[in-house]
Amino acid sequence: DIQMTQSPSSLSASVGDRVTITCRASQSIDTYLNWYQQKPGKAPKLLIYGASRLQSGVPSRFSGSASGTDFTLTISSLQPEDFATYSCQQSYNNPHTFGQGTKLEIK
């Protein structure tokens, strides 16, 4: 199985900050990497698919990039509604494994 290692596991930041979350795949996954946002008690929400493609309706402050087996989710200017847990997922091979998640908290 492909392992997804996400870092950091938690992050404190302030409104307006630029934030970066990283996910590393244990082998090549091309650009089959997706990012999800989850708020407490809610279902996950797709933000980015195909490493860099913004899901319809998602604000443009969210972006994704790839470099080999390293993938990055960037939030350019944090808004209050962005404090949540973010998870990456590879969809290159079954099982479609997730990273362990990054909890983004208010500083």
Next chain:
Amino acid sequence: EVQLVESGGGLVQPGGSLRLSCVASGFTFNSYEMNWVRQAPGKGLEWVSYISSGSSTIYYADSVQGRFTISRDNAKNSLYLQMNSLRAEDTAFYYCARDGGIYQQFDFWGRGTLVTVSS
């Protein structure tokens, strides 16, 4: 509007069985692949099972292989997960999720149903 609504969760004893359902609306269900994903309380997401649009291809996570069975009824716009020989470690919220495109991203999710395995 796309909607996925899960049901069937509850409290069950170890070794017991449950059948989860997910009713879809707002899209052409028989054109989409579907998945079950679970999340133990306070833990990360774990993909559980996949089924193709016509049920010809099915995959399971190793952790549930041989115990869980995914199925669908396209005439009823419904997805199912039959869970047998349940263990304490199966305790989780179970979400159905639509497979949304060429990158197999999960573009719509239900709100989940809680399965608790405990004596």
